[in-house]
Amino acid sequence: MSDIKVRFAPSPTGYMHIGNTRTAIFNWLLAKKLGGKFMLRIDDTDKERSRKEYEDAIRESLTWLGLKWDEEARQSARVTRYQEVTARLLAAGRIYPCYETAEELDIMRKKLMTKGLPPIYDRSALKLTAEQIALYEKEGRKPHYRFKLIDGDIVWNDLIRGECRYDAAKLGDPVIIRADGSYLYHLPSVIDDFDFGITHIIRGEDHVTNTAAQIQMFEAIGGKTPVFGHLPLLTGAEGKLSKRLGSVGVLDLREQGIEAMAICSYLTKLGTSDAIEPFYDLQSLADTLDFNKLGRSQPKFSEADLAHFNTHLVRNMPYSFVADRIDSDETFWNAVRGNLTIVSDYKQWKNICRCAVTPIIEDAAFLSVAAELLPAEPWNEDTFSSWINEIKNRTNRKGKDLFHPLRKAITAMDDGPELKILLPLIGYSRVHSRLNGIAA
C-alpha cells in the first residue's frame, strides 16, 4: 500500500454543487489511481455559517456519487491541537496580534485602492509599543492574529500549472485567528494536512495565493509540503463564474434523473483533451486520469450539455448497471434503453407492455385488417416481418404510412423502440385488442 493520501475538505456552509463536486472527484480519482487513501475532512471553523444539515447533504452527495472515504476528521474537534501549534508559532514570532477593527481595516483597504496600491495589510501591529497594546486591551479590544510571511519568492511545482512563483512581499499576512479566538481556515488546514499525512492537494485555482501563504505555514510547522494541483475554475455559459453555477446542486441533478456516473464522467473529462464519453465505473475513469491532459483555460459548464450527455450514457448503459434499480429484466432493458432520456422513463414502456393502454386510432379500417392478420402465438423471429408483409400486400401501404398507425395504435406513442422488438413484450392479446381500438 502506498502512503498516498488525499482529502476533500468542504465547509458545511452549503450544499455540494458542481464546483465542489469536481474537486472531490479529482481528489478521489487521484487516490484511486495511485492506490492511496481518500479522506473526508469537515472544515467547520466558521461556526456562524456551518450547519449539520449541509454536512449531512455533503455525505449523502459523496455516497451517491460513489466517492467513498476511508477516513474522516472534523476541524471543530481539533482546536486544542491548533492552539498548541499556535503557541509555538507565536513564540517564534511567526504569529502576531493585531488590534484593528474590521471597519478600520476596510477603510485602510479602500484608501490603498484609491491610491492605486495593493490593498495589503501594512503590518503596523508589529510596531505597536507595549503601552499602545495596553491601551487597546484597556479599551476592551481583543486581538486577532496574523501569520507573518517571510519576504522572498515562494515557488512550487504545480501538478496542473507547472512552476508557480509568488513574491511573498506582495501577498499580505493572512489573519488566522479571529478576535473571538476562533480559527480561520488557513492554519488549521495546514496542521491537519500535516498531521494526517496528506500528500496531494487538488483544489480550485481560486486557492493559488492561499497555497503560497500555506507553503510558508508548512515550513513554519516543520512539515513537508504536499504536492499541489490547481484546477482551472469552471465558468457558466456567459463566461462569468456565475452564482448560478454554485446553485447547481448534485442532489438536484440526481432529482432530475442525472446519473452519478454522468456527473463523474462529464466533470473529469470537461476541460481535458480526452473525449467526453460515458464511463460506467469509477475505477476505469481513474485509470484515465492524467493531469497533463487538462488545459489551463476555464471550461464552460453547461447543464444542458450535461443532460444531453446523461441521455447518451443512459442509452448505452449495460443492464448490470441498473439491475438493482429497475424491476424489469435484461431483455426489456435492452429493448427500451435506446429510447430513454433518464432511467426512470423505463416505467412508461413497462406500462405500455404490461398495463392497459388506450390506443390512438387514426384509421380504424386499416388497423382492423392488421388485427385480423395478426398471427396467433407462439411468435418467433420471423413472425413480425411476415405479418407486416401480409398487411403490406393486403393494403398496399408501406414505409411511414404502414408503420406509424400501427405504432400509435399499439403503443399510443409517436416514437419508441422497434415494433419488432416491442411486440413480443406486449403479447398477442393486448396487441390484438389495441388494433381493434379497445383499451387493453
Place this chain on the structure above:
RNA sequence: GGUCCCAUCGUCUAAUGGUUAGGACAUCACCCUUUCACGGUGGUAAUAUGGGUUCGAAUCCCGUUGGGAUCACCA
C-alpha cells in the same frame, strides 16, 4: 489598482518553428432499420488583434484588446 492565469471550429481541445490546422460533442446530409428513435458514414465550421524574431509563426518575444482569479476577522 497590485499580483497571477488564460485566449484555436458553437463547445472541450490537439498540433512543444514546417500539418490540406487533427479529434470529440453539438449541428447538417446521407445510409441502415420496410416508421420514429438507436446505430453507421460523410460534410460545414477555428488560430482575438498589431508589431517584431525567422527562409518559415497557431506555436517564440513585445504591445493592444478581451476574459478570469486573488488581494475577507469565508473556505
